[in-house]
Amino acid sequence: MRRPIDPSALADLHAQAFDPGWSAAEIAGLLDTPGAFALAEDQGFILARALVGEAEIITLAVVPAARRQGLASRLLEAAIVQSLALGAETLFLEVAEDNAPALALYQKAGFSQVGRRRGYYARTGGAAPVDALVMRLTLNR
Secondary structure, eight states, rough: OOOOHHHHHHHHHHHHHSSSOOOOHHHHHHTTTTTTEEEEEEEEEEEHHHHHHHEEEEEEEEOOGGTSSSSSHHHHHHHHHHHTTOOOOOEEEEEEETTTTHHHHHTTTTTEEEEEEEEEEEOOOTTOOOEEEEEEEOOOO
16 A cells, blocks of 8 residues: 555546546645645545644545556555544545545444535536535544
């Protein structure tokens, strides 16, 4: 799971997984924030941060060809373990309400919805923005 973190490589993966994807500079900036960490494999990565007892998943990106093969679950579990190691007691994330596979992954991992951000995710091609669901997982020590 652990490999050197290259923001350019992560940006390439992110662009394959999301439209629009994040740039290498954006990812590097996020990695430079206090408590940030990334865990990567060849076909995906997770970027998170943990500070003062709380952690948040910033993004979980898996390229389309590698989906539904357990990679997202492995990355999520690794981020949970790393968050615990960094002292987090709670893990948060935001997910587009129309992303059924991601919602299923997070619900299976024990996350529950605790909020909503209206119109949070912009869509390309003039589509209406999509709400983000704020989800929380209480981490067990």
